[in-house]
Amino acid sequence: MNLIPLPAFSDNYLWLLQHEGHALVVDPGDATPVHQWLQDQQLHLDCILVTHHHPDHTGGVSSLQAAYGAQVHGPALETLPFEFQAMNESDELTWRGLTFKVIAVPGHTAGHIAYWAQVPDQAPILFCGDTLFSGGCGRLFEGSPAQMLNSLDRLAQLPSDTRVCCAHEYTLSNLKFALAVEPANQALQAYNQHCSALRQAGRPTLPSSISTEAAINPFLRSREKAVEQAVKHFAGSACGQSEVEVFAHLRQWKNEFK
DSSP: OEEEEEEETTTTEEEEEEEEEEEEEEEOOOOOHHHHHHHTTOOOOEEOOOOOOOOOHHHTTHHHHHHHHHEEEEEESSSSSSSOOOETTTTTEEEETEEEEEEEOOOOSSTTTTEEEOOTTSSEEEETTEEEEEEEEEEOSSSOOHHHHHHHHHTTOOTTTTTEEEEEHHHHHHHHHHHOOTTHHHHHHHHHHHHHEEEEEEEOOOOOOHHHHHHTTTTOOOOOHHHHHHHHHGGGGOOSSHHHHHHHHHHHHHHHOO
């Protein structure tokens, strides 16, 4: 199994798995880079995974579906403009002997799902769309802070070596915020230097890993004392004591952060 991040638009990644002449692609908002990669590598696309309904994740699906006859899997609780196999929490699908488990992760959108698989002789893979980013999480367009906190908690419980395949190259901007929240976090400082070097070399910062995100991502660390204190300093008397309120104000801080 070969994992490839295909750049699209200004900062999207369309994740592609290739195995023995066949390919699977995740959230192809743009069909053009997928068509080009398939042609260059002489691959046949037979599976498309969709995490949520936003156009930058779905815009190329119909074209690819028509060109290759690929089976499309997507969130059962969202409306998509093409035929697809509806996937719910705990459903499984198999591609080329690789079994993906579906995890419901509402928050960014109401029906957002993620796909996790244990790859033989490799670290597991998580395709998490716009729920979890390296150093950050998605905006709450349709879900509640409680839903997003629960969704992130579920992803944080996956095996620590799981490769986190986020859908956007937002890492450096996320880490700038993370350092404002938790400036004394040495793991975060080192990771910021590592990712800065990768981007300067024109390389992706992704995939990350669950263990890395647990150490540096404020949205997975909102219960840590240092993060909680920083959020309460930002929000003042408006911030209550509950975990959800702290998380909600952390997300609001990120929304306003420059």
